[in-house]
Amino acid sequence: MFTLHLDDFSLEHFLQHYWQQKPVVIRQGFQHFVDPISPDELAGLACEEEIESRLVYRKDGEWQAELGPFESYERLGERDWSLLVQAANHWSPQVAALAAPFSFLPKWRMDDVMASYATPGGGVGPHIDLYDVFICQGSGRRNWRVGERGNHRQFAAHAALLHTEPFEPIIDVELLSGDILYIPPGFPHDGVTIEHSMSFSVGFRAKSASDLLSGLADHLIDRELGGALMSDPGRPVHHEQGRIDAGDFARIKAHLRTVLEDDALLADFAGSYFSKTKCQLDLQELEQPFVEAELVAELARQGLTRIGGLRCFYVDQTVAQGVCYVDGERFxxxxxxxxAVLALCDHEHLSHALLKTWLRQPAFLAALTQWVNGGYWYFED
Structure with a gap:
């Protein structure tokens, strides 16, 4: 549905010279771009309790922000406000299709696709993101200013808005429909809408060491792993009671290293951790669930599609055992x-021809039937 078009450089050049290094404008990255969702449809998503949405606007010169759901926008007038819907790809197959052109980056790094509608003058103010983002301009026009990465002071313009101080732009550009602006983490930026417009932000998030260690601790606790006590038999007499000496410090590091060097354990952690979705999925459990034979017959008639936002991965260290991770669970x-694992995780669409070898395996067929009945994959008809 969407095809990434690069005139000035290749994907390899982009990854070597821009990715995580500096921002760049990709003119007409999507040729003949058509909004995958209309403003009215976006407003409909923002009516739903389970969907994360925000309104950002200015009132009497002061920044304001509200969290959805929202029922009406008439009070806001025709200027200076924006509606943002997080993880719109979880709820709209058309928005989900916008992620496919960015598959030159691994899915485990992807966050979501945020969709926004803005009136003239609308925006969220100057800010700094902690993730990589491809801002894809839809209908309308928006002016973007991007500053250099540096030690920028940030402050709360509102309880729900973290802004940054004024910056000197290194990019000052008007985006037209189909243009893409890539911004790595740490670069201040500010977008102001020129006319009623739609925008779609494909975000890729990295995790900090503290995030990973916290997640690993939860993984160990939930599965009752890493419970072996540190031991120090044959230690010498200790004389300085307040001291953690070099020998003890080495024992502490070695004890932690036993977890960090357990590849099987870390593979399970990485697969489970990165396959968990941050935002809710649009799961529609079947009222009339398939039995396995019926599922195979239907798959021979039409293919299965993965729901938007579903994350399923395998890890090199354990894939030889046929291990995969779907929405945080290990199979x-x-x-x-x-x-079967490679086919399942590497493809958004599953056909009978792709899976036929493994549909004869009871464990895989049972899991696939469970996933389809739970709404993780669906038949379009």
């Missing part, structure tokens, strides 16, 4: 199921 199908 293992044995060595003979390795191909």
């Amino acid at each position: 293992e199908f044995g060595a003979a199921g390795r191909g």
